[in-house]
Amino acid sequence: MTTGADSTETRDFTGASFYAYLQEGKLMGVRCNDCGRLSAEPRPMCPDCHKRDMSWYGFAGTGTLGAFTCISVVPQVMADRGYGRNNPYCTGIVTLDEGPRISAAIVGVDAANPQNIRTGMALAADFSDIDAEHPTLTFRPA
Numbered sequence: 001m002t003t004g005a006d007s008t009e010t011r012d013f014t015g016a017s018f019y020a021y022l023q024e025g026k027l028m029g030v031r032c033n034d035c036g037r038l039s040a041e042p043r044p045m046c047p048d049c050h051k052r053d054m055s056w057y058g059f060a061g062t063g064t065l066g067a068f069t070c071i072s073v074v075p076q077v078m079a080d081r082g083y084g085r086n087n088p089y090c091t092g093i094v095t096l097d098e099g100p101r102i103s104a105a106i107v108g109v110d111a112a113n114p115q116n117i118r119t120g121m122a123l124a125a126d127f128s129d130i131d132a133e134h135p136t137l138t139f140r141p142a
Helices: 015-023
Strands: 028-032 054-058 062-071 089-096 101-106 122-125 138-141
Touching: 015 028, 062 101
Parallel strands: 101 138
Antiparallel strands: 028 054, 062 089, 062 122, 089 101, 122 138
């Protein structure tokens, strides 16, 4: 994936645009054109300088696991995917190599044995199994 500013994009800075990018295999956030602040979540206004001069920014999709939890009491959408008490899933906070943090599903780890999952482990975005109805940002060990 190409990283950096994408000045040709005219999509609104919304969650819908963020998930549309995920379905295209892109991890896009925003950059403030005034102060340079990067944010992994789409937003029309900079949280630092409060200016509205934002542009889409393509992240490399790599980072480290900052925190995580394994979930076995699941919402219905995850139960429909086969998760539950006997098959927990993992979610965590990923610190992207560019600096911002974002919440994501963590796959390729044994959520039934969380003692084997390590904070600080290298992760890479995984776009291989994006669900069109419920797109989810997913990372796996790099």
